[in-house]
């Protein structure tokens with residue numbers, strides 16, 4: 505029951521970040537000096553994942569190049585004696601077979617994107633990472649969830665508390681008792697208005713799912729926003745197994761959103777000793793203006 509595989513759905517259009525995302529996949533936007541997606545890939549391998557399955561679209565093929573060797577660049581860096589950079593560039597490329605790509609022909613929704621990975625995932629529990637939900641913490645959110653899975657052996661959804669008036673932006677969890685950071689859920693609703701929201705616990709882009717989820721995704725039921733929603737399939741999964749919400753430790757940044765992305769850049773810059781003082785000085789200056 506080890507979690508060996510992680511699905512990375514990256515086939516969305518990223519319309520909230522236009523014009524940056526007209527051509528550039530939002531997952532390739534940098535936080536400090538590393539593309540968003542690379543943080544997520546590192547998080548997955550760090551949590552013990554052995555195989556990453558990207559669900560991509562034809563128009564975002566550029567993302568795939570980031571994880572492949574670039575002989576010309578490598579030769580250039582080698583000839584110039586830039587050994588540190590050469591090492592970094594080579595380390596981005598995972599060993600053969602550790603990253604696979606499948607294509608989602610049309611952006612029919614997150615649920616449909618995950619269904620596209622069904623044949624590669626097979627009959628075993630797996631993780632899902634939405635790379636644009638960046639979570640900053642010493643122990644990564646996925647590592648925390650894998651630890652919980654090893655104990656509970658059932659599907660787990662990452663959750664965080666949001667302001668009551670923000671529920672219409674998230675999948676929202678319904679639960680009976682929330683005694684600890686991990687709790688059994690009763691249901692899930694996609695983007696409910698604040699008056700209809702069963703709680704203020706929102707779903708964040710980290711999941712551990714058992715393969716039964718594919719039986720429900722297979723139905724390709726159209727849900728909120730005219731899309732095939734993962735939330736709807738999880739709501740059905742609840743009829744046959746316990747599904748847990750997990751309040752992870754860490755700060756989550758919505759990097760598909762312009763403000764969230766800038767906040768992530770600031771927070772991650774502050775973790776870099778060579779940049780921190782420069783940035784603090786600048787922030788102080790603009791605040792004092």
Ligand code: UTP
Nearest residue numbers: 513514515516517518519520611612613614617
């Ligand atoms: P989002 O809701 O963030 O959609 O999808 P999006 O298209 O990427 O961004 P906006 O809202 O238009 O700005 C959540 C995740 O599901 C993936 C996205 O790439 C993102 O990682 N997704 C969504 C797919 O892979 N396929 C889809 O059909 C929809």
